[in-house]
Every structure is written in structure tokens, then in C-alpha cells.
Amino acid sequence: MSILVSLFAAACVLAGAFFFIAGTLGLLRFGDTLSRVHALTKADNLGLGLIVLGLLPLADSLADAFKLVLIWALVLLGGTTAAQLVASAVRRDQRPPE
């Protein structure tokens, strides 16, 4: 049983790390701001989500598991808002002056 849990945790954390690396590559390599924002939020969203999912069965208590999920939810909330703000700033800059 514990072997299965460890395997699940390792698989999830590795998959999460993959999304973080992919997101970082995208941030460095993508050409325009909107694509870079997309790459970055994907890393937060899926990468951290998978890492939290992998750590959940290893949490000592239900309260600790809840804190992990809360951290993910807060990062989602912050990341989404930042992405929206960056995107609207891009649109404001691109719009021809009226």
C-alpha cells in the first residue's frame, strides 16, 4: 500500500516539475507577452496542482492537507489576477491612441 502511495506521489510531483520546467522554457522562449503569460500560468495551475496532489497522501493530518490545497487555491487566485492585469496592460499599450 505504502509503495503505491509513494509511487503515486513521485509520479505526480515529477509531472508537476515537468510543467514548471516547460512553463519556464515558455517564459524564456515565447515571442509575445500573451504567450509568455499563458506559459507562466500553466506552470502555476497544473505544475503546482500536480505537486500538491502528489503531497496530499503524504500529509500528516487532514488540516495539513487542507493547508496544501489552500496554498494551491491562493496561488491560482493570485496568478490569474496577475495574468489578467498583464494582459489588459498589453491591450492598453497596443490600442492606438484615441
Place this chain on the structure above:
Amino acid sequence: MTGWMLDLPLTLGLFCAGAATLAARSLFGAVLGFISTGLIATIVWVRLEAPDVALTEAVIGAAATSVIILYVASRIGGGAAAPTPPHIALRVLAAILSALLAVLLALALLALPEQAPSLAGPVLEKIGPTGLGNPVTAVLMAHRAIDTLLESAVLVFAVFAIWSMAPDRRWGRAPGPAFVAEPHGPLTFLARVLPPIGIVIGIYIAWVGADAPGGKFQGGAVLAAMWVLPWIAGLIAPPSIRDMRLRLAIAAGPLVFLMVGLAGFAWAEGFLAYPPGYAKTLILVIETAMTLSVAVAMACMIAGPPERRPQP
């Protein structure tokens, strides 16, 4: 055993972030380098098993200071290019002085004895009467309370210094610039959703400081952010700097601390001594007042002196 796999990238990363901050061509780039340095330093403190320092570095070094510097950078340079670089002689002199300081610090580090002198043992022995579970808080609030008292007074003076920058004609207005709300914007949404959660987390971090890493500065900084966020979103306006409630909130922490300290003359062994059996209660009273003061003072530091209102 595998610790170095984490420590090596961290050390290199910290060094590179610091170098990037110094070498940055634009003001904005330098600020981003500073924020990265703070974030990596936070993880380094965690690796050094100093979670209390890590939390402080995260909220004060990486978050609060960064907000202030970012704000200043966008005000003075528009973030594009550094304003006229200083004379070459001045820069060389600054480089020499900084390098000298770095060499002295490195020499001091190398000169440390192999077995570092530690007071950890005596602190853990004497933690019983304080009723606390976190030795760091025991040192800050009981064994070295005088240092913490002086530290708390610094906050009040910092707000004094910032407010005294205001020109006479703006004295008595609300601190900082005013922001216009964007009714359906993402920032407005965040400023409505986050504070209920953030206020609970801020109070939790301050409360848990008695037994685990956390405390008034870390919790207070989170609370300050929960006030600054709706203010930047234009949802709330800070009170006038003449408002007695605002002033009292800033002074409450040091005042309560000082009063408890003076009461020690009458009920305990002397200044800042706690009567036996009441140590934890009194420490919690001080911590509560200090959390409020840290939160309000830090929000006032981020807001800055009163400024011109936007034309309606």
C-alpha cells in the same frame, strides 16, 4: 546526503540574482533582481532550518520592501531607464567600499570557531516559565524583550519620518495617492475575494508564533497587505493622517509593551519582567497590540505621505 543537490543551485542562484540586480540596465530590471534575491534567500533560510527568519525574509524582504521599491521605481523612472548614472569616480568608490565590506564579512565568517558559541541550551532550559513553545518567540518577548521594545518603537518613527515629507498644504489628508476603482476589473475581484482569507491567515500567523514559526511582524505584514490591496483597487480610502484612531493603532503596540514593561516594577522583578504565572497572557496581550501596530504602520509606509488627489 543529497542536500548539496539543492544547496548548490540555491547558492549559485542567490549569487546570480544578486549579480543581476547590480548589473541590471534598467531600474525595473534591478527591482526584479532584488525581488528574486529575496525569494531565493527565503528558501536558503528554510534550508538553514531557520523558518522564523525565512518567514520574515519572505514578508518583509521579498514582499513589503519590494512593493515599496517597485512603487518608487515606477514613480521616478517610469521603469524604463535608470535616471542619470552617478559619476564614474563615485561608482568606483562605491564598488571598492562594497568589495571591502564583502571581504571583511568573508574573513569574519572564516574566523568563526568550528563549534559556534550558542545560547540555545540555556534558552531551552528557561523556556518553561514563559509558557511558550517557540524558543525564538521566548527570546524576543521574554529574554531579550528590551530589543523587541526598541524595534517596535522604530515603526512609529518610520511613519513619523514618512509623514513629515508631506508639504504643509497636504497635512491632514489621507496618506498616499488615491486610486480609481475599476468596477469589473480583475484587481477589484481579487480585492473583494482575498481579504477575508488573508485576514484569517494573518491573525493565524501572529497567533501561532507562540508555539511555532510566525509572530507579530509576519502576521502584521499579511494584514497590512489585506488593507493595501483594496486600497490600490480603489475600493477603500485610508483615513486622514489626523485621525486619532489611525495614530492610536500605530502607537498601540509600543505603548502596551511599555506599560506592561513599567508594570513589571510593581508586580514583578523590574522593568519588562513578567509576574510568575502571567507571562504567556501578558506576552499575548503585547503580541496582539503589536500585530495591529505592525499592520497599520506597514500599510502607512507603503502608502507614503499624503499626495495630490486626482481631478474628478
